[in-house]
Amino acid sequence: MALEAAVKAAVGAPDLIGDCPFSHRVLLTLEEKKLCYEVHLINLSDKPSWFLEVSPGGKVPVVKFDDKWVSDSDVIVGILEEKYPEPSLVTPPELSSVGSKIFDAFVKFLKSKDANDGSEQALLEELKAFDEHLKAHGPYVAGDKVTAVDLSLAPKLYHLDVALSHFKNWSIPKELASLIAYKELLFARESFVKTKAEPKYVIAGWEPKVNPK
Numbered sequence: 442m443a444l445e446a447a448v449k450a451a452v453g454a455p456d457l458i459g460d461c462p463f464s465h466r467v468l469l470t471l472e473e474k475k476l477c478y479e480v481h482l483i484n485l486s487d488k489p490s491w492f493l494e495v496s497p498g499g500k501v502p503v504v505k506f507d508d509k510w511v512s513d514s515d516v517i518v519g520i521l522e523e524k525y526p527e528p529s530l531v532t533p534p535e536l537s538s539v540g541s542k543i544f545d546a547f548v549k550f551l552k553s554k555d556a557n558d559g560s561e562q563a564l565l566e567e568l569k570a571f572d573e574h575l576k577a578h579g580p581y582v583a584g585d586k587v588t589a590v591d592l593s594l595a596p597k598l599y600h601l602d603v604a605l606s607h608f609k610n611w612s613i614p615k616e617l618a619s620l621i622a623y624k625e626l627l628f629a630r631e632s633f634v635k636t637k638a639e640p641k642y643v644i645a646g647w648e649p650k651v652n653p654k
């Protein structure tokens with residue numbers, strides 16, 4: 442029986458993949474493991490009742506394993522690794538939190554309306570530390586092979602690229618060459634190209650958070 446995954450639909454385009462980085466991470470894992478799966482696109486502004494029954498918190502992603510729907514990308518990715526160990530996407534535990542502060546720092550900077558609040562500097566520090574790690578251990582976080590931590594970071598770096606360029610005319614400094622090479626490597630993977638939201642939907646997803654009415 443094929444797996445089923447319910448993921449976010451694009452804002453304003455319910456037939457297209459949307460901008461949820463957690464949904465994207467799950468789709469990337471399914472693709473990298475070459476699994477067969479069926480996708481249900483969930484319009485988060487008009488959630489179908491079947492979805493609310495299987496995802497009581499109303500959150501995507503959820504994946505159906507053996508008739509049971511499971512929520513939370515951490516849990517889903519863990520089960521996928523357990524049930525489908527080949528190819529292994531296991532990240533060595535000591536590397537599993539590399540880069541983990543980048544997303545929060547990005548969101549703070551993105552939403553900031555005060556150029557002097559330190560949020561840009563805080564993001565740059567996280568990105569520099571990550572670039573140093575990649576310079577020493579790359580091209581992926583754990584070396585030559587893509588692993589789970591990369592599949593979690595890739596959608597977040599994609600959001601960072603698209604949203605900061607659009608809302609702040611900002612891009613990752615060129616000196617962070619290992620980081621730039623890393624994101625290009627990930628964004629070019631077949632799995633990523635197949636499952637990414639179009640930039641305009643990433644922008645549409647962030648718009649109300651950046652410019653609340």
Ligand SMILES: N[C@@H](CCC(=O)N[C@@H](CS)C(=O)NCC(=O)O)C(=O)O
Nearest residue numbers: 461463485499500501502513514515
């Ligand atoms: N910790 C969860 C986070 C999932 C999450 O926050 N999903 C968001 C979309 S990106 C959601 O479904 N929000 C519900 C809503 O907007 O109604 C995971 O890793 O799966």
